[in-house]
């Protein structure tokens with residue numbers, strides 16, 4: 001039987017009445033925007049009981065435990081709203097469906113970052129600045145050339161954002177003073193100008209760095225971002241345009257003047273809409289990482305590099321790559337029932353399904369299916385489409401997924417479009433990062449402009465490890481052994497084995513030894 005709940009006198013106001021049954025004390029916790037401040041609970045103290053551990057810090061106030069941020073609001077935000085039960089996504093109040101239909105990526109970027117739809121002249125100023133800032137320093141050629149021949153593009157891109165920060169001393173609070181960006185909250189025009197410049201650079205150079213990560217593996221020279229194109233056209237140009245000195249191009253044209261290159265309009269528009277859909281998604285793992293990192297006030301390039309690393313995981317932006325790997329492994333619609341049975345036995349994961357917030361279909365997935373049709377009409381359908389459809393339909397009829405409210409998310413379909421457009425699988429997360437840079441900078445800027453200032457994000461933990469104990473000398477220790485309890489013995493490569501077996505030493509002295 002559950003414990004009897006003490007009767008609390010009913011008074012209707014915006015507060016929560018809490019009784020601490022350890023002390024009998026009653027507290028009134030204020031409710032704002034249907035949320036309670038976790039810090040309030042610090043004032044709820046009790047004497048440690050006879051079995052209490054000092055590490056529980058019972059006398060120093062109650063802690064709020066929330067593994068994985070399941071119900072913790074870390075910021076007040078005016079950027080993006082999601083209603084996961086009703087499948088609603090809005091940027092600054094505008095429904096995603098309307099933006100996908102009518103807007104462009106850079107217009108949405110303006111909206112997300114600055115809060116309102118721009119006028120024509122505001123938009124053209126913003127577009128000009130972003131596209132102008134796409135050009136990279138020539139040294140970046142050496143940087144990208146230093147990666148291993150088969151480096152994952154996400155490893156290159158994550159490093160590239162950190163590298164980018166090394167160029168801009170004026171954007172580094174460690175060098176310029178820690179109020180460099182927070183003084184923007186007071187409307188300091190110079191500080192705002194400096195912040196905007198970093199925003200133009202980050203968005204402008206995201207395509208350039210991504211294209212460099214792509215071309216280095218194709219063995220192609222890098223191209224300078226073109227002029228007179230939209231953001232996504234420019235990106236496709238930077239990925240695909242063959243300059244006169246590229247081997248293929250050189251064989252077809254001896255001229256050194258740049259050849260005209262215009263990406264296919266359907267593919268450019270499809271990518272633009274995909275970029276709109278991926279631009280922001282409120283407190284997802286990578287945006288939270290950008291804010292967490294940004295809260296200790298490093299330069300924004302370091303914060304974006306951290307976000308990029310977070311996005312790469314297969315539970316987040318790496319899911320688009322994981323979906324295609326999964327579909328390839330399933331192979332054909334006939335194998336779908338067996339695959340779903342393995343998912344239900346928890347031996348496999350159905351990538352592209354499920355979401356922390358959406359408990360119905362992700363609204364972006366409907367828009368993406370429409371874009372997929374447009375793209376397939378130009379490129380031809382992807383051979384994995386039948387398997388994807390069979391998997392989708394079977395999962396939506398299966399009680400395991402229905403009862404857990406697991407529905408397709410944005411990543412279920414996006415990978416099929418990217419594949420049809422000819423992108424390599426490991427480039428898919430990069431195609432997520434480029435537009436998400438906008439969301440990251442929008443959140444970072446909002447935090448820097450906060451009138452209350454920036455608080456370092458320093459969460460708490462519940463310590464469950466050993467209480468204080470004294471150091472034990474080697475002779476008195478008992479070995480703690482077993483998998484996970486001591487460093488593993490690892491398998492060495494053939495090369496390491498050969499080296500261990502070899503004899504080394506100085507030829508001059510004739511002294512030999514085993515390595």
Ligand code: CMC
Nearest residue numbers: 314315316317319349350351352353354355356404409411
């Ligand atoms: N396949 C099979 N079972 C699943 C899946 C899935 N894709 N997703 C959730 N579940 C199960 C989970 O095992 C749990 O079952 P039970 O209650 O019996 O233990 C239940 O559903 C609730 O899931 P959860 O793990 O508590 O959900 P979460 O909010 O912690 O995780 C998620 C959300 C997106 C990480 C998870 O659904 C998942 O791993 N999905 C596959 C990866 C994926 O597609 N990620 C892209 C997300 S959308 C775009 C983005 O954010 O980048």
